[in-house]
Amino acid sequence: MLIFNPKAGKMQAKNNLFTLIDLFTKNNYEITTFPTQYSRHAVTIVKEKASHFDIIICCGGDGTLNEVVSGLMQQPSKVLLGYIPTGTTNDLATSLNISKDIYEAANDIINGKAYLYDIGSLNDKFFTYIAAFGAFTKVPYTTPQKFKNAVGRLSYFLEGVKHLTEIKSYHLKIECDDQVIEDDFVFGSITNSTSIAGFLKLNSDDVILNDGLFEVLLIKSSNNPIDLTNIVMGLLKQNYDKKKVLFFRTGNIKITSLVEIPWCLDGENSGEKKQVQITNITKSITFMLNK
Numbered sequence: 001m002l003i004f005n006p007k008a009g010k011m012q013a014k015n016n017l018f019t020l021i022d023l024f025t026k027n028n029y030e031i032t033t034f035p036t037q038y039s040r041h042a043v044t045i046v047k048e049k050a051s052h053f054d055i056i057i058c059c060g061g062d063g064t065l066n067e068v069v070s071g072l073m074q075q076p077s078k079v080l081l082g083y084i085p086t087g088t089t090n091d092l093a094t095s096l097n098i099s100k101d102i103y104e105a106a107n108d109i110i111n112g113k114a115y116l117y118d119i120g121s122l123n124d125k126f127f128t129y130i131a132a133f134g135a136f137t138k139v140p141y142t143t144p145q146k147f148k149n150a151v152g153r154l155s156y157f158l159e160g161v162k163h164l165t166e167i168k169s170y171h172l173k174i175e176c177d178d179q180v181i182e183d184d185f186v187f188g189s190i191t192n193s194t195s196i197a198g199f200l201k202l203n204s205d206d207v208i209l210n211d212g213l214f215e216v217l218l219i220k221s222s223n224n225p226i227d228l229t230n231i232v233m234g235l236l237k238q239n240y241d242k243k244k245v246l247f248f249r250t251g252n253i254k255i256t257s258l259v260e261i262p263w264c265l266d267g268e269n270s271g272e273k274k275q276v277q278i279t280n281i282t283k284s285i286t287f288m289l290n291k
């Protein structure tokens with residue numbers, strides 16, 4: 001199944017469709033193509049039809065991949081997954097070392113080996129690499145698609161600047177393993193990735209993508225905006241103030257807030273929630289990867 005989002009990124013998938021079908025056909029694949037028609041269409045297609053296929057090949061950005069994986073997680077068969085990144089940031093592709101060149105990515109699927117990968121669940125939803133709340137998390141889904149199509153990654157940066165004045169603090173109770181943390185936070189991310197929002201990098205030697213654990217990053221509130229700037233600069237240099245930033249690993253985490261908090265999954269808006277239970281479903285998806 002070749003499923004592609006014609007509206008993702010700079011619309012590369014649409015423009016290269018014939019060449020992709022030709023390449024897979026030359027390598028003895030019998031392809032059925034599904035261009036997504038609307039948001040979340042990929043979830044339905046995959047959930048209903050995946051069991052008739054040996055492999056799903058997803059062409060799109062992080063949002064489309066999230067939909068394909070959500071569909072796969074809701075059906076019983078073990079179907080392989082290949083990913084050809086054609087979105088704006090393609091964070092997960094960076095973590096998985098998948099080429100941004102669509103022919104190289106397609107060839108890597110054809111010549112690939114199976115790699116089991118951890119998926120996350122947040123209440124009844126799934127995410128492939130990030131669940132986040134707070135500062136900057138609105139940026140990917142409030143940036144207009146036309147703007148993303150035209151200027152790509154820079155559009156997220158420009159949109160981010162607009163949100164700098166809207167940073168809110170949340171009082172949270174965080175329960176995981178045998179620890180309980182209660183404090184005020186401006187940002188939190190629960191990730192299975194070395195790349196966050198296209199610019200923040202975690203050390204790739206420390207992040208294992210199928211160990212059953214997430215990396216958790218929490219930034220405490222501060223009354224001084226300069227503090228927040230210093231924290232973000234420290235994170236960019238991977239040298240942060242440990243009193244202001246909490247970093248740990250866990251497979252299960254419960255976060256409770258007094259007010260509704262907007263959550264973002266894989267860069268898409270996931271609605272507002274007072275309580276979330278986040279669980280690592282280890283080795284639940286099989287990617288075909290060359291490296």
Ligand SMILES: Nc1ncnc2c1ncn2[C@@H]1O[C@H](COP(=O)(O)OP(=O)(O)OP(=O)(O)O)[C@@H](O)[C@H]1O
Nearest residue numbers: 008009036037039040061062063064087088089090
């Ligand atoms: N035919 C369509 N028309 C409009 N939107 C669509 C269509 N098909 C899919 N979508 C939606 O397009 C949105 C953006 O897709 P996607 O996230 O894959 O690309 P992106 O935002 O450019 O890249 P990234 O998430 O990597 O930054 C998704 O929310 C998806 O549901």
